[in-house]
Amino acid sequence: MTIRTAIFLAITVLANTGGEIAVTRAMKDFGEVKNFKLAGLFTLLGRVFRSGWMLLAIGLLAVGFFSLLTLLSWADVSFVIPATALSYVVGGLGAKLLLGERLPPARWAGIVLVSVGVALVCAS
């Protein structure tokens, strides 16, 4: 893995994880979606996209998206996509510290296995 690939991978992981945590905050503030009719979903979008958390999420996800696009122009998708699973470890910590989620041992075990799988994928 080149330094250029490592830098774009780090930007992709951090920006995507931060963005997804901000999306989670926005959606939890809105409450559980129970109306799956199209009109209800558009009302949801209208309200959620005025949230400060959502605006922060859009900014971070845009950075992550263009970083991923750039990365995919020279690296194989079957390497890039598994490598971005590093965000699960960062995301698990972020969910516990920033969102107050209580991660049961089995979930941590799953996240650790995912990270081991990612290490193997990156080494291969």
Add this chain to the structure above:
Amino acid sequence: MSFPVALRAKTYILVALIVLFGSAGNLLLSRGMKQLGAVQVASPIGLVRLFMGIFTSGWIWMGIGALLLFLGCFMVVLSWADYSYVAPASATVYAVVPLVGHLLFGEKVTPLHWVGVSIICVGVGLVGHTAPSTTRQE
């Protein structure tokens, strides 16, 4: 913490849609970017060429469409489920993307790579057996 069966089923359906749209989006974007060739970001002209190429590629627009549907499903499921559940559970993408990348686009996937993907899938299975929400108020 008990978790209603209907909510668990709703969570599984949305995670399945996330995997479908996420896999399609990444494969389509990869296809589009490969057609553009390696990105040269050292000069302004290189950047302009990159963005012109990105915004006139049908593959990339289809990829963007799939990823918007992915984001919509992701947002909806996060209104009740944990982020630390949804994100790893969606990692089934890691089984689908290399398989399709290998079969359709001829990308190389080594045996060690497949072992890593298998371990990721076991991890996803463990996460999938936990309660989808630890913060939900009854």
